[in-house]
Amino acid sequence: MMPLWPSCPQGGYYSHSPKTPGVASVSSETVQETSVRADDSIDPAFDWLKIARLMLTSRAIDRIEENELVPQKKVLYQFSARGHDLAQILLGSLLNHPHDATSGYYRSRPLLLAIGLSIEDAFAGPLARSGGFSDGRDIGVVFNLPSAGGATVLPMCGGVGAQYTPVAGWAQAIRYHAEQLGDDGYKGAIGAALGGDASVATNGFWSALTMATTLKLPMLFYIEDNAYGISTPSTMQTPGANIAQNLESFENLQVLDGDGTAPAAAAGLIRQAVDHVRGGAGPALLRLSVPRLAGHSAQDTQAYKSARIIADEESRDPLPKLRDYLIPASIDEDAWKKLEREVEQEVADALEAALARAQPDPATIERHVFCETGADGKPEIQRQGGLAVSGHVFPESGEQAEPEPTRINMLTAIRRTLEFELASNPKLAVFGEDVGPKGGVHAATMGLQEKFGVNRVFDTSLSEEGIIGRAVGMAIAGLMPVPEIQFRKYADPATEQLNDCGTMRWRTNNRFAAPIVVRIPGGFFKCGDPWHSQTNEVQWAHGIGWQVAVPSNAEDATGLLRAALRGNDPTIFFEHRSMLDDAWARRPYPGDKYVLPFGKAKITRPGTDLTVVTWGAMVPRCETAADQVDGSVEVIDLRTMMPWDKKAILESVARTRRCLVVHEDNMTAGFGAEIVATVVSESFFDLDAPVERLAMPDIPSPHNSLLMHAVVPDVAGIARKMTELLEC
Ligand SMILES: Cc1ncc(C[n+]2csc(CCOP(=O)(O)OP(=O)(O)O)c2C)c(N)n1
Structure with a gap:
């Protein structure tokens, strides 16, 4: 007989044996004892009426989209969150620290509603109407929300797994703000990344997991396991189909696992996971089993599921469970019905308002690829990300070089520029493979860790996706990250993050930007080879949203690097290997004020x-x-x-x-x-x-x-x- 649940044959909790003493994971038994309120009494950590309202709201939006807007072809991409919704709303309601951040994926709208997305915007995105999170530019299901005093929702991406490393970067930035910049306001903040069971097979997931566990970052991995990635069962994504079980022995990781549809149990586990991370004990991974109560997307007929599986999924719907949990302890039957009616009206009004919104203006579609200057002559700064938002003031600069008497090579010029900018900008951090005590394999960061400390100049794990994704998260958290990619070809594993970074300003219609400066040595040296020696700088000129510098000498390298480090757009700074110590490229250091604007041949x-x-x-x-x-x-x-x-x-x-x-x-x-x-x-x-x-x-x-x-x-x-x- 075919198992009902490829990932969970019992259809219930997985039982874990605790790992290292003192870092015990939560077994199903522990869950029963400490988290599931045996009598199903109401968990006071949550505002359940608000949760019920949000749950009904999310359901109503999905229902209208599925039954009306998709058939009418007004919504072209629909990813129902039915089944995933309750647990996401519970999680969202706990992300209430002003410096919390989260990111998710196309099925994360319930979380967004809990964090503050308006119902009108929730409709307007998928309807591709003007305003909202992208002004009709991005697929309507990958949201973002700049902080309005509460949690930030980092811009989500279409690429599965792309959400993880930027959240890890945000988590590292929390620590940077608290410990390096002494901002106590960041204490207790966390980053939470949401992903499906298939997302745990991606590079991004493993890269972020390595970062979070090696650095003990305040990060929550929240895995919504609906047993399928479109039609592929989770047995293909992780051996045995349960990521929590597999990660039992992962060092520095609290692992929790349970049912995401049972209100008391889910609430307890989510609270436990959030408390663990908030308490500073390091990262946690919470896997919640949830049913996907619709096809993967509106186009998906679910022909690969048997009628029995679909019936079983329906029997696990969290909405009736929530109703039963709250009636009569928190709310009586009439009040529930009244709530339903109120929500119905509110959602109908919001839909009307969203439909009444204008179509986006095609005349504006080329705007906001880079930071633009407004009619008043001032830059039109994004709402979140980078230094410009906080009005950061840099030391004086000018285009007039003040050359020193002796010439230095391009490598020294780069190092001196980094050194001056590190000294004068406490929000700037330099990192990459071997850039710490060794000073980088090209020696561009030699001595910088000694001078500025391990928080500001540091080695990373060997994951370019992690290096760039981390930089993106740190930039959105208000820092100036300066990652080094060791050699040009090794930027390839970071392609997704580089792409998503470059397009961020455009696809969020100038709400977010992640100005980072990526230093990449490459080109031929004494010999060539397919790995260290290519240039392929055109890749970023063709990509969207990147400034690209290709300096040939020490003076230009100084001026362009400084311009990039003080700029408000992401930059690829290409360091030609054979010019780093080339005699022709040696020039007098043009001074600590020297800036060379981009676009001047x-x-x-x-x-x-x-x-x-x-x-x-x-x-x-x-x-x-x-x-x-x-x-x-x-x-x-x-x-x-x-x-x-x-x-x-x-x-x-x-x-x-x-x-x-x-x-x-x-x-x-x-x-x-x-x-x-x-x-x-x-x-x-x-x-x-x-x-x-x-x-x-x-x-x-x-x-x-x-x-x-x-x-x-x-x-x-x-x-x-x-x-x-x-x-x-
Ligand atoms: C990198 C990447 N590869 C493939 C896809 C196409 N795709 C979209 S969703 C999906 C399945 C993801 O499943 P899961 O992470 O379990 O989330 P769920 O949809 O089940 O909630 C795939 C293969 C994609 N968006 N991104």
Whole structure:
């Protein structure tokens, strides 16, 4: 006979044996003793009438969407929370510390209602109407809520598992605010991440779990186990289908497990989990078994479930259980009916208001990719995230370099800039793999931990998703995180978090932003290889919401890094490995005030017959090649790729009438393609020759130095190409 519950054959509690003495997990027996009120008497830790109201509200919204708005095609994505709702509302009602934060996923609306989402906004999101959490930009089920004096709901994402590491970052920021910045107001605050049973198979879950347990962060992992990830049973996500059981022996983790539909039991477990984390004893994982009382989404027919399973799920509906729990002890039959009527009316009114909202204005759709300047000349600052929100005041800065007499290499320039900014900005933290006592594998952070302490300059676990997700959570909590990715290729595991960070301002319609500065060394060095030596900086220029710096020398690196660290948008700061100690790249340190704004290319060698646009390690090669050819070549160092200085390039091409772009990144769809397309489109009638590119062929960087030199553009090859164009 097919088991009713792939994850829970008994359909009840899992029994755990306590692990290490003193860090006992809650067994089903313990739950019975300490949390489930044997007589089912009313748990005084909760405002049950409020919970009942929220529960009825959530049900009414789901019902209207499922029965009316989806069939009418007014709502296109619907993920019913029926079955998950009671436990989420109980959890939401306990997230009442002003510095609590939570994040969840597409089924988390009941939690949001408990935290303060208005019913009108709850409808308006899925209806894709104007206003609300994204102004119709994001899928209507992944909410966010800036703190209105209470918990923050970090912007949720469509990617399953993406919610975990930013919450861990927030939890680390709680500690930073309390211990490093001495803000007692953060004491007792927690981060809570909600996820389904399938989400525990994601990288994000494990990355955050490692962070939370190694650092003993105040973080709650709240797992809503409905036994399915769409149609895939939880046996495929975790061995034995119970994540709580599997994590029994995980060090520094309180594990709780139980029924998310039984009001008294669920309330007790949720309270216990929250109290544990709030009390400072480290993270907890609470797994609650819940039924999914609808298809995964409105389109899902649940053909993979037997009628018996569906009937069993229906029998576990928490709403009648809540009703039975409260009547007559807390409320009588008539009062319950009255509550139902009131909620019905309130929800109907809210729906009417949501439907009456205008459609979002297409004229505004390109706004808020980056921080914008308003009509009054002031920046339009997001509601939450980064330093600008608190009106942080930086030391004086200027675009005028005050060069020191001696030259330093680019590595030292980066280290000095980090050092000055760490010293002058207590909210700035530098972290990554091996950046602490070792000082980073490139030595950019050498000595910084010694000087600023382990809270501000620290090693992380080896998880790039964790490094970037943590940075996002810390930024939303009002810090300036400066993560290092050890080598360019190793940013790949963080792709999801990088994407979600970049798009945050746009998809939340300027409610949230996570300005972080990600330092990434890469490019060829003495040799190449497919892992440490690629550049592929174009990835972020093509991605949304990232400033991209590609400095070629110590002076520019100082100015651009400082601009990024004091800026209000996320930045990729690309550090070319072979320029870190390159003699050409050594320049006088331009001073602690020096800031170089993004989007200003530099003519490093003026000329009249050919414009060569380049950046990073190709700049000195182009300069040397220009010296060798017969003709006057202008070399332009782009310095930043997003934004990029179109004006400077077009002005130069208008004078020289010829253009060549040289880059180390692969040819196809490299940033050169963007520049060439722009020049051809906007300067076509200025041109006397075809616009050309010189770049790596479409292969990874080869290891053997002979092979590598054969494919990375070199001086001779660049000079040849210059001559070809000059002779056109
Ligand atoms: C990274 C990623 N992979 C795949 C998907 C498509 N997807 C959306 S929901 C889902 C199942 C998630 O199930 P679970 O985490 O158990 O939550 P539930 O829907 O059951 O509440 C999948 C595969 C996605 N959104 N993100």
